[in-house]
Amino acid sequence: MEAVHGHDHAHDHGHDHPTGLMRWLTTTNHKDIGTMYLWFSFLMLLTGGTLAMGIRAELFEPGMQFWRPEFFNQLTTMHGLIMVFGAIMPAFVGFANWQIPMMIGASDMAFARMNNFSFWLLPPAAILLVTSFFVPGGATGAGWTLYAPLSVQQGMGMDLAIFAVHIMGASSIMGSINIITTILNMRAPGMTLMKMPMFVWTWLITAYLLIAVMPVLAGAVTMLLTDRHFGTHFFNAAGGGDPVLYQHVFWFFGHPEVYIMILPAFGIVSQIIPTFARKPLFGYTSMVYATASIAILSFIVWAHHMFVVGMPAAGQLFFMYATMLIAVPTGVKVFNWVATMWKGSMTFETPMLFSVGFLFVFTMGGFTGLVCAITPIDIQIQDTYYVVAHFHYVLVAGSLFALFAGVYFWLPKWTGHMYDEKLGKLHFWLSIIFFNLTFFVMHFLGLAGMPRRIPDYAPQFADFNMIASLGAFGFGLTQLLFLYVVVKCIRGGEKAPAKPWDGAEGLEWTLPSPAPYHSFETPPIVK
Amino acid sequence: MKKVLSLLAVAFAALANSPLAAAVQFGFQDPETPIARQIYSLHTLILWICVVIFVLVFGAMFYAIINHRKSVGHKAAQFHENTQVEIIWTLVPFLILMGMAWPATKTIIEMKDTSNPDLTIKATGYQWLWGYEYVKGEGDLAGVSDGIQIFSRLATPMEQIYDKSANKDDHYLLEVDHELVVPVNKKIRILTTAADVIHSWWVPAFGVKQDAIPGYIRDTWFKAEKTGVYRGQCAELCGKEHGFMPIVVRVVDNAEFQDWASKHRSDASPAAATSAPSAEAAPAAAEATQVAAAEPAASSGASAPAADGKATYDGLCSACHAMGIAGAPKFGDKAAWAPRIAQGVDTLHQHAIHGFKTMPAKGGNPALSDATVMAAVDYMVSQSK
Ligand code: HEM
Ligand SMILES: [Cu+2]
Ligand SMILES: [Cu+2]
Numbered sequence: 001m002e003a004v005h006g007h008d009h010a011h012d013h014g015h016d017h018p019t020g021l022m023r024w025l026t027t028t029n030h031k032d033i034g035t036m037y038l039w040f041s042f043l044m045l046l047t048g049g050t051l052a053m054g055i056r057a058e059l060f061e062p063g064m065q066f067w068r069p070e071f072f073n074q075l076t077t078m079h080g081l082i083m084v085f086g087a088i089m090p091a092f093v094g095f096a097n098w099q100i101p102m103m104i105g106a107s108d109m110a111f112a113r114m115n116n117f118s119f120w121l122l123p124p125a126a127i128l129l130v131t132s133f134f135v136p137g138g139a140t141g142a143g144w145t146l147y148a149p150l151s152v153q154q155g156m157g158m159d160l161a162i163f164a165v166h167i168m169g170a171s172s173i174m175g176s177i178n179i180i181t182t183i184l185n186m187r188a189p190g191m192t193l194m195k196m197p198m199f200v201w202t203w204l205i206t207a208y209l210l211i212a213v214m215p216v217l218a219g220a221v222t223m224l225l226t227d228r229h230f231g232t233h234f235f236n237a238a239g240g241g242d243p244v245l246y247q248h249v250f251w252f253f254g255h256p257e258v259y260i261m262i263l264p265a266f267g268i269v270s271q272i273i274p275t276f277a278r279k280p281l282f283g284y285t286s287m288v289y290a291t292a293s294i295a296i297l298s299f300i301v302w303a304h305h306m307f308v309v310g311m312p313a314a315g316q317l318f319f320m321y322a323t324m325l326i327a328v329p330t331g332v333k334v335f336n337w338v339a340t341m342w343k344g345s346m347t348f349e350t351p352m353l354f355s356v357g358f359l360f361v362f363t364m365g366g367f368t369g370l371v372c373a374i375t376p377i378d379i380q381i382q383d384t385y386y387v388v389a390h391f392h393y394v395l396v397a398g399s400l401f402a403l404f405a406g407v408y409f410w411l412p413k414w415t416g417h418m419y420d421e422k423l424g425k426l427h428f429w430l431s432i433i434f435f436n437l438t439f440f441v442m443h444f445l446g447l448a449g450m451p452r453r454i455p456d457y458a459p460q461f462a463d464f465n466m467i468a469s470l471g472a473f474g475f476g477l478t479q480l481l482f483l484y485v486v487v488k489c490i491r492g493g494e495k496a497p498a499k500p501w502d503g504a505e506g507l508e509w510t511l512p513s514p515a516p517y518h519s520f521e522t523p524p525i526v527k
Numbered sequence: 528m529k530k531v532l533s534l535l536a537v538a539f540a541a542l543a544n545s546p547l548a549a550a551v552q553f554g555f556q557d558p559e560t561p562i563a564r565q566i567y568s569l570h571t572l573i574l575w576i577c578v579v580i581f582v583l584v585f586g587a588m589f590y591a592i593i594n595h596r597k598s599v600g601h602k603a604a605q606f607h608e609n610t611q612v613e614i615i616w617t618l619v620p621f622l623i624l625m626g627m628a629w630p631a632t633k634t635i636i637e638m639k640d641t642s643n644p645d646l647t648i649k650a651t652g653y654q655w656l657w658g659y660e661y662v663k664g665e666g667d668l669a670g671v672s673d674g675i676q677i678f679s680r681l682a683t684p685m686e687q688i689y690d691k692s693a694n695k696d697d698h699y700l701l702e703v704d705h706e707l708v709v710p711v712n713k714k715i716r717i718l719t720t721a722a723d724v725i726h727s728w729w730v731p732a733f734g735v736k737q738d739a740i741p742g743y744i745r746d747t748w749f750k751a752e753k754t755g756v757y758r759g760q761c762a763e764l765c766g767k768e769h770g771f772m773p774i775v776v777r778v779v780d781n782a783e784f785q786d787w788a789s790k791h792r793s794d795a796s797p798a799a800a801t802s803a804p805s806a807e808a809a810p811a812a813a814e815a816t817q818v819a820a821a822e823p824a825a826s827s828g829a830s831a832p833a834a835d836g837k838a839t840y841d842g843l844c845s846a847c848h849a850m851g852i853a854g855a856p857k858f859g860d861k862a863a864w865a866p867r868i869a870q871g872v873d874t875l876h877q878h879a880i881h882g883f884k885t886m887p888a889k890g891g892n893p894a895l896s897d898a899t900v901m902a903a904v905d906y907m908v909s910q911s912k
Contacts (some may be wrong), residue, residue, distance in 0.1 A: 063691055064689050147764070150724040153724065237743060244743070278603040279605060283613055284608070310745030320631065324624045327624060328617060331617075331620045332616065338584060339609075341595065347596065363581065367580075370627075371573055375631060375635050376562075376634040379735075379736050383763055383764075448552040448555070448556060449731040451729070459699055463551055
């Protein structure tokens, strides 16, 4: 700790920040790094989004239109990998960087140089992923889950993806260590754990999840790598291995991973709803416990992704019950948010619109999750478009909408300007309409029997696929509007006061807008 | 509800401007087995419970949005906890979940009961076709279909897939050259395995989906209650042609099944495109989860009668050799075969049995006897020189 403070001071007095590219390469400032994380993830969102447009164009009508089947598989695989590891996860780390020091009254993150390093690992990983399209054999087409033995069969693109996953895992682990240390050691005097803002709580728990499961993923892909190149047989029955082992290891990472992508979103929404309801968060304590129980339960439900591999009945029953149990704390959260809105004095600026949209649409994803948890039903809908609908309801309408809400909420603090409220609202309405147009119909497709990850389909699925494709193009274009709103806000606009939202509470609003380069030079006292 | 749905259907169809308006489907396919029916009603039950909760919760939310807003002058209350309410909304969902788990548990246990089948069929996933083998069984159907082998491949012609102007069949992408034929009202046990990567055997109307895992055998069962043709697809991403390996099951009455089986069991019948000798016993101990599919099953040749090389070629080898896929010498292409034949027919036999470069051992079907494979090689050689 001493070292960190000393370093900060040197900076304050020196004020000799390098400029231009060197500033960004060498920065150890949590705001600069947060900004880079956010731009990086937005770039990845557009990249992954472009791949998605390629998928939806192919599926616009029956028959092969644009791609060969193997390239279609590469599109779906890389779309998934880029969105999960490139867009959603780094975006939340960007929020953590910007907000956590400001929300707990610290001057910066605990390990400033490691913070720089954890960001700068990401661009090389992204380059590996993107360039894998251009190596012989193309990118991996084994699905974002990289199931063996299919992934063992793939070409060199697979090795690049494995390496990228390793690097991004290392980045996440370093980021998490930093976040945990910052939260546990650098809170302002008086800010006990149970006085921390919900966003900080959710990130603390998420960071532990990350540290617990990223090494598991690294193990899984390393075993793949050695099976591919070094003659091991972890996943090869002929050599005494088991292909299903891969799935167990992957999902032991994979299920907590989905909560890694949603808990910080819960945190953001828990900051925003009380602000615009002008009323304290309902059931703060139970929110903390619910978050923690979701995190703990997330370790014992992984095999709900594997109900059709042929588990014994006892296994299916256990994983069904455990998965259903997660619906309880998830429900508590939803009820608490609604209760926070109840008898409030609400206004609906863009952050609130996205939060209410989140609540409404994410909950549909929670319900379809429950449907998937019921083993006999899941046996029908596993690997169909129903599951595709489910996880886009929780990840797009959940995580992504919460990220949008957070951006609009804190942009005035970050840039010192108000964003264009009209365009922000337009962004919300277009997003939610196109989102539902795209993904709602996928429930029908899945129920009717359309498998996921297929480049062509029988004509009875044509109508809904066309609707989904139209929705997807609209959703994709809408995000360019978001880019415009953000850039416009950075470049100017009405000056933002220190506290632009009258219902807002928390230390970040005691700082001027835009927030100073070093957040709190002297720690504030929390009563 | 039906009415609302059909209205919506019309609206959707109008939107998509499609002639298929009548065929639009919102829910599961019609269930045709007892298990599928249970799944169907479980889903209906849970969907409605979810809808009711959803309407209650979001009814409250929208009530608040309309009435508790600043613009109508509502003043914010400041309460922020209520232990009683919080306990209620933890316990009540828990009880509802128990109510859902109960019927689901019963169904799971039934689904898992694969004992006492009338007929057992092994389904093997290959990249990218399905192989079926009627296993020697006990039950009423003992001996009727033992040893019949079928290879079942997409029958939709390439130009329908790749050429936009071509008209598509009624069962575009859901049609195969050789259907799996089973008797109605019999308990059919399906053993699944795979030769290369994981596939998944799925027939929605039967409520059956089971991964086919290389080197392992899993099982599932169904009892179809109506004759007819039922269509499904491979449900696990298995590479390039994953979208093109459908499953078609023809359910026929008992007499018709006997008839079909006797035709397909006799090697003489030229119509029996892919019959194989009855010595092709399936792994006896299907119970055991780990059957090394890489090892040839019990039947390594000795007593196998001279196999019908042409049938094996048509059913399996032609997948690659007909077109010369993946470097395979093309059937009938004398120039391609000459250097191979020059190595001596024994070498060719060995390569076919043990695999050679991209050619999988036994063409990817370890259940074939050596003799069958050799016969197929001989047939191919005879037609290519
Ligand atoms: C009430 C809470 C939830 C329940 C009960 C639930 C249950 C399930 C189940 C059973 C599956 C497996 C479906 C299948 O493959 O057949 C699944 C898939 C999935 N869920 Fe959830 N889920 C819930 C919430 C979430 C959340 C919050 C997220 C992420 C933000 C999420 C992300 C995913 C993803 C990404 C998949 C599919 C992964 C893949 O196969 O590619 N779920 N969920
Ligand atoms: Cu999961
Ligand atoms: Cu497949």
